[in-house]
Amino acid sequence: MVWSGDWPKDPGDEEILATAYREGRILVTLDKDFGELAILRGNPHCGILRLVNLSTKEQSIVCLQVLQLYRDELFSGAIVTAELDRVRIRPPENRA
Template sequence: MKLLLDTCVWGGAAAFLAAAGHDVRWMGDIEPDPGDEAIMTRAFSEARVLVTLDKDFGELAIVHRRPHCGIVRLVDLPARQQGAYCAAVVERYAAELAQGAILTVTAERVRVRGGTHHD
């Protein structure tokens, strides 16, 4: 799966996900941080699922109706576990993400919102 990791996601998660066979870009490799709108636009233009810790992307998608190719928000996960959780979730919920779902992921559960692709 094509993924774009926000700057707030642990950089080691990118290597973990790439090793698991995903096409991954990490915004932490780009200086300076271009901001949420630019990150969301880039993820959409590159047809990547956006992975973040930031709830603002959900607001951009839902309230402001910004186009996206799916969003995974990791909540309260230790940095070194972010890659493993993300890999498991994108595999399990690939169909929902392909439909533009927004996933909120905690250690205990995954909440799926939407699933209508926005373009």
């Protein structure tokens, strides 16, 4: 696990997404901007999990559950949005 908050300076959303992709990592975020980078700009990624409206304690519980249940979808390039009682999955676009 890598937390971008440990980096010496914030490289910006595009570089965070690019680093996760280069390292073959699923990006877990509270920020919808990463999904917009992936969908609207077509930035490559290895899956994005966005957590919405969750307390800090709920974030860890939901994150672990979603990673266990939807690991394959995420690694195939899906964007998953997870709330306490709801999960939405946007499958990856057809990759050429």
